Amino acid sequence: MLTASRFATAPLALTLLSAALLLGACTKPAADTQKADAKPSTSSTNNLDAAPPKTSALKVSAITPKQGKLNVSRTSSATITAAQDSQVAALTGGAVTQVLAVAGQSVKAGDVVVQLDTSALRQTLESAQLQLQSAQINLAQTQRNTNQGDPQLQSALAAAQANFDKAQQDVTANRNLLSLGGISAADLKASEAALAQTQSALSLAKNNLTQNGQSGSGSLALLQNQVKSAQVSVGQAQENLTKASVRAPFSGTVASVSAKLGEYVNTGTAVFRLVDGSSLTADFNVSPSDAAALVAGSKLNFDYGGKTYLAVIKEGDRVTGSDRLVPLTTRLFGASASNLPVGGVGQMRYRVSLASGALLPSGAIQNDSGDNAVYLVGGDAAQRQTVKILAESQGQVAVSGVPSGAQVIYPVPPSLQDGASIKVGE
Numbered sequence: 001m002l003t004a005s006r007f008a009t010a011p012l013a014l015t016l017l018s019a020a021l022l023l024g025a026c027t028k029p030a031a032d033t034q035k036a037d038a039k040p041s042t043s044s045t046n047n048l049d050a051a052p053p054k055t056s057a058l059k060v061s062a063i064t065p066k067q068g069k070l071n072v073s074r075t076s077s078a079t080i081t082a083a084q085d086s087q088v089a090a091l092t093g094g095a096v097t098q099v100l101a102v103a104g105q106s107v108k109a110g111d112v113v114v115q116l117d118t119s120a121l122r123q124t125l126e127s128a129q130l131q132l133q134s135a136q137i138n139l140a141q142t143q144r145n146t147n148q149g150d151p152q153l154q155s156a157l158a159a160a161q162a163n164f165d166k167a168q169q170d171v172t173a174n175r176n177l178l179s180l181g182g183i184s185a186a187d188l189k190a191s192e193a194a195l196a197q198t199q200s201a202l203s204l205a206k207n208n209l210t211q212n213g214q215s216g217s218g219s220l221a222l223l224q225n226q227v228k229s230a231q232v233s234v235g236q237a238q239e240n241l242t243k244a245s246v247r248a249p250f251s252g253t254v255a256s257v258s259a260k261l262g263e264y265v266n267t268g269t270a271v272f273r274l275v276d277g278s279s280l281t282a283d284f285n286v287s288p289s290d291a292a293a294l295v296a297g298s299k300l301n302f303d304y305g306g307k308t309y310l311a312v313i314k315e316g317d318r319v320t321g322s323d324r325l326v327p328l329t330t331r332l333f334g335a336s337a338s339n340l341p342v343g344g345v346g347q348m349r350y351r352v353s354l355a356s357g358a359l360l361p362s363g364a365i366q367n368d369s370g371d372n373a374v375y376l377v378g379g380d381a382a383q384r385q386t387v388k389i390l391a392e393s394q395g396q397v398a399v400s401g402v403p404s405g406a407q408v409i410y411p412v413p414p415s416l417q418d419g420a421s422i423k424v425g426e
Contacts, residue, residue, distance in 0.1 A: 060377075063407065086274050110247050255342070258271055357391075372387055377407040377408075
């Protein structure tokens with residue numbers, strides 16, 4: 001019985017052991033799976049591509065702007081000119097008979113450079129002189145005739161007056177005698193007739209004298225005018241003869257001669273060019289804003305042929321041209337400035353002050369929503385500060401609105417925001 005019972009319980013024990021082994025086999029892979037999942041979570045803490053925590057400070061650089069003027073250097077092409085540069089024209093017409101100077105020759109004021117033919121002009125002068133002589137002769141002859149006629153007429157008037165006075169006395173005496181019976185009535189009438197005749201003769205003498213004076217005065221006035229007109233003609237002919245010699249209006253250098261020997265030139269035709277190189281200038285154009293800064297007396301540098309000359313702004317009209325530029329003129333100074341070629345082109349160098357304010361690099365300015373601003377260092381945070389740009393040139397700006405002594409972040413990181421935590425690097 002005991003043996004049978006032992007053998008009866010053996011299958012049950014085996015069954016339980018098999019179940020335990022199967023259960024162990026099922027639970028062991030689950031533990032391994034947990035260990036496998038734990039490895040990736042441990043490696044994620046060392047991922048270099050992950051973004052830094054938002055609470056980390058942004059490392060920046062900062063500069064302290066200086067207060068001052070924003071100056072800028074500019075250059076402009078400038079043309080060398082002369083204080084006096086003239087195209088000298090002929091003042092009368094004529095054929096060129098002599099050319100007395102060549103290009104490059106120095107002449108003094110009044111020197112003859114080109115001589116025109118004077119033969120026709122001399123003939124005109126001689127004719128005018130003859131007309132003047134004739135007018136003077138006629139005037140002198142009339143004056144003599146007038147002077148000679150006056151005494152004769154005056155004597156005739158005196159005689160007629162004496163005869164009239166005598167006849168008047170006779171009539172008075174005869175009237176007294178007639179009343180006394182000393183003469184007849186016929187004798188009285190005869191004396192009265194004689195009085196009438198002497199009175200007529202007196203009137204005629206007076207009229208002759210008056211008419212002679214009027215005639216002489218009129219003739220003299222007419223002849224005097226003729227003399228004056230002839231004198232004007234002579235003066236004009238002499239002036240035209242002088243104009244045939246084309247002279248230098250000032251001392252200088254003959255730049256060119258356009259007149260050729262034998263050719264005919266008309267009045268007003270340019271025959272040579274004269275340049276006064278003793279005082280050279282340089283002309284250039286600038287913007288209206290630069291022109292306002294370049295006042296008379298401002299000193300500039302003019303570069304030509306590898307040399308630099310002092311240029312001083314001259315006073316003059318500043319009318320903006322069609323190109324919206326303002327023409328300026330400078331006078332050139334220097335030991336060899338007088339040797340510069342008229343018409344040569346050099347470079348004018350000058351500096352202008354655009355504005356005064358805090359000076360910053362252009363990259364320090366940010367434009368957000370239409371406002372210009374900079375970022376200031378405010379302890380451990382960035383502070384956005386609105387500024388006004390006063391002027392900008394060549395990567396520099398002058399602004400207002402930056403507190404004195406403030407530090408401005410430059411360069412500006414793209415991710416920088418107002419209030420962001422920052423750390424200024426060494």
